[in-house]
Every structure is written in structure tokens, then in C-alpha cells.
Amino acid sequence: MGATSAAMGHVVLMNDSPAQFALTHYSQNLWRDLVGFLPADVEFEQRGTLWIAADDEEMEEVRRKHEAFGAAGVAAEILDSDALADAEPHLRRPMAGALLVPSDVVVDPTRAAAWLMEEAVRAGATLYAPRKVVSAGAGRVRLEDGGELNAEHIVIACGAESRTLVPALPIRKRKGHLAITGRRPGLVRRQLVELGYLKTAHTVTADSVAFNVQPRRSGEIIVGSSRQFGDEETAVNPAILSAMLERAKLYVPVLADCRLVRSWTGFRAATPDKLPLIGPWPPDTTMLLATGHEGLGITTSLGTGRLIADQVMGAKPEISAEPYWPARLFAEAAGQEAEKLMEGR
Numbered sequence: 376m377g378a379t380s381a382a383m384g385h386v387v388l389m390n391d392s393p394a395q396f397a398l399t400h401y402s403q404n405l406w407r408d409l410v411g412f413l414p415a416d417v418e419f420e421q422r423g424t425l426w427i428a429a430d431d432e433e434m435e436e437v438r439r440k441h442e443a444f445g446a447a448g449v450a451a452e453i454l455d456s457d458a459l460a461d462a463e464p465h466l467r468r469p470m471a472g473a474l475l476v477p478s479d480v481v482v483d484p485t486r487a488a489a490w491l492m493e494e495a496v497r498a499g500a501t502l503y504a505p506r507k508v509v510s511a512g513a514g515r516v517r518l519e520d521g522g523e524l525n526a527e528h529i530v531i532a533c534g535a536e537s538r539t540l541v542p543a544l545p546i547r548k549r550k551g552h553l554a555i556t557g558r559r560p561g562l563v564r565r566q567l568v569e570l571g572y573l574k575t576a577h578t579v580t581a582d583s584v585a586f587n588v589q590p591r592r593s594g595e596i597i598v599g600s601s602r603q604f605g606d607e608e609t610a611v612n613p614a615i616l617s618a619m620l621e622r623a624k625l626y627v628p629v630l631a632d633c634r635l636v637r638s639w640t641g642f643r644a645a646t647p648d649k650l651p652l653i654g655p656w657p658p659d660t661t662m663l664l665a666t667g668h669e670g671l672g673i674t675t676s677l678g679t680g681r682l683i684a685d686q687v688m689g690a691k692p693e694i695s696a697e698p699y700w701p702a703r704l705f706a707e708a709a710g711q712e713a714e715k716l717m718e719g720r
């Protein structure tokens with residue numbers, strides 16, 4: 376019911392920081408491990424990503440990314456202007472080139488989440504949704520209907536709403552818009568993302584729109600995306616939507632002829648250092664956080680789940696868990712929150 380149902384479902388390797396790369400890489404491999412099990416309607420497709428460079432400056436970034444991925448053992452290929460035009464005939468010409476990362480994947484995030492939940496229930500989990508939690512802490516969870524649950528471990532995984540249960544969390548809502556076209560099979564072949572996106576999407580200040588499109592198995596094309604702080608209304612903002620669509624048409628002019636079927640918004644849970652909060656919450660030994668995934672929470676969902684499971688089971692994680700530990704960001708704020716909890720909030 377949150378960001379997951381609003382997301383694009385691009386399971387993408389990102390390398391803004393070593394910790395971000397480690398989690399996206401680990402998680403993408405976990406997605407791949409599920410291939411034989413995922414139902415067809417999850418629409419797992421290894422589309423690959425084309426990171427598009429519009430100019431020479433962005434081509435420099437293509438080379439930097441290529442080198443970094445190469446050093447990490449990830450296959451990636453630099454396409455020059457002509458090779459890119461062959462790969463995606465509907466892109467505006469000329470573009471400077473692109474980086475092709477063939478291993479990136481596309482899924483339907485809503486169906487994937489539903490299936491994972493169904494699997495958990497089949498394995499013995501009890502689902503209380505849609506009942507809401509009104510408070511959590513000290514091994515106790517209270518539900519809106521007055522019910523109460525006790526547990527050794529409580530995992531807060533409420534996305535951008537996590538602050539309603541843990542007010543001290545340094546999470547801000549970052550609104551995003553997406554739209555979907557009618558069916559135009561083959562118009563776009565891979566997930567296409569402008570490299571300018573890296574200049575705007577990962578800054579933490581101004582509103583931004585960037586070209587990012589995804590072909591769906593149905594032939595529909597999801598068009599994104601935008602990033603905004605300070606607007607917590609779910610309504611589509613016509614100015615942002617229009618700026619986003621204009622940006623898309625700049626890259627794929629023929630999109631101007633495509634019927635727009637629907638547009639919507641969702642809220643990413645942004646942290647100040649652009650890494651998620653996964654692991655123990657220092658002042659309350661019963662609490663674990665699994666939130667703050669901003670624009671990468673579909674990609675990193677499975678890695679997050681494994682890190683949390685390892686923590687609960689006392690198992691050694693396959694990647695270092697420390698970079699995502701919440702303690703890094705809010706030791707002081709958490710202390711104040713702990714005092715409130717002890718007072719029986």
C-alpha cells in the first residue's frame with residue numbers, strides 16, 4: 376500500500392558509494408536466485424539498463440561508471456553514438472553514447488511484494504494487515520483495534536511512514552511521479568535512464584525531473600521520474616508531471632504520440648546520507664529498522680530481508696551490515712526517543 380505499489384520496479388546496480396553498490400549487487404543476485412520460483416505475473420525480465428549520455432561531460436561519466444563496474448566484476452559495455460542509435464532507434468539523435476549494463480532487471484513490484492508476502496504466510500507467518508500499528512517498542516506492538524502483540528524482535532518497515540512509529544528517525548518523504556502509456560511494443564527495448572539523472576536525483580535539495588523509461592512486458596511504457604521534498608500531498612502535480620513528460624519527449628520524441636493511460640505518485644523514504652537504515656535501533660534491543668531505502672527499495676528489498684534475518688538469527692551476513700546500521704545517523708536523537716519510551720509513551 377506504500378511506495379512499493381507506486382514504484383517502477385527497476386532492479387538496478389548503483390555505485391554512488393561502495394555501500395550502495397554492495398547492497399544493490401547483493402540484492403540483485405538474490406533476485407536472480409528467485410527466478411525459478413517467481414510467478415509469471417511478477418514479470419521478471421533481464422532488460423538491462425542503458426545509461427544515456429547526452430553530451431561529452433556525461434560521456435566522461437559513462438567511462439567512469441564503466442571502469443568502476445569493471446573493477447567490481449560487473450559486465451558493462453560502452454556504446455558510441457551510432458551503436459546507441461542502433462540499440463534504441465527511437466532515441467533522439469545524436470546522443471553522445473551510453474553505458475549498457477546488461478544484468479539489470481525489471482519486475483512488477485506490487486506483484487513481487489504480494490508473492491513474497493504469500494510465501495511468508497505459507498511458511499507460517501501471520502498477517503494482520505490491513506490493521507494498523509499505533510505504537511511499537513519494548514517488545515510490544517499495539518494495533519489500532521486495541522489488539523496487542525508481544526515479540527522478541529519488532530521490525531519497523533513502514534517506508535516513508537516509519538516516523539509515525541519512531542519519530543526520531545531522520546527520514547524525509549521524497550515525492551515521485553510516474554506515468555504509463557498505452558501499448559507500444561518494441562518502442563523502447565531496455566530501461567533507459569539519462570545520465571543527467573545522476574546529477575539531479577541524488578542531490579538532496581531542489582525538485583527535479585529526469586528521463587527514465589521502462590518497457591513493460593505488456594508493451595506499455597512507464598515514464599518517470601520526479602523527486603520533490605516538501606510536497607506531502609498524494610495528488611499528481613500537473614506542473615511536475617508535464618515537466619517530466621517534456622523531459623521524456625526530449626529523449627524519445629515519438630512518446631509525444633503515445634496515449635497516456637495513467638499517472639500517479641508515491642513517497643520515497645529519504646535519509647540524509649542516501650543509505651537505508653537496516654539493523655538494530657540502539658536504545659531498544661527489541662527494535663530493528665528496515666526503512667529509508669529512498670529510490671532503491673525494490674532493488675534492495677531482498678538484501679534488506681536477508682540482513683534482518685541474519686541479525687535476528689545471529690548469523691554472519693554475507694556482506695558487511697555495518698554501513699546500514701541506524702546507529703550511524705541518530706545516536707543522539709535515539710537517546711531522546713528512548714527516554715520517551717521508558718516513560719511508557
Ligand SMILES: Cc1cc2nc3c(=O)[nH]c(=O)nc-3n(C[C@H](O)[C@H](O)[C@H](O)COP(=O)(O)OP(=O)(O)OC[C@H]3O[C@@H](n4cnc5c(N)ncnc54)[C@H](O)[C@@H]3O)c2cc1C
Nearest residue numbers: 377378379382383384385508534551641670671672673674
Ligand atoms: C515513483 C517511485 C518510483 C520508484 N522506482 C523504483 C525503482 O524502479 N526501483 C527501486 O529499487 N525502487 C524504486 N522506488 C523506491 C521503492 O518504491 C521504495 O524504496 C520501496 O518500495 C520501499 O519499500 P518499503 O517496504 O520500505 O515501504 P513501502 O512500500 O512504503 O511499504 C510500507 C508499508 O508499511 C505500511 N504501514 C505504514 N505505516 C503503518 C502502520 N502504522 N501500521 C501498519 N502498517 C503500516 C504501509 O501501508 C505500507 O504497506 C520508487 C519509489 C517511487 C516513489
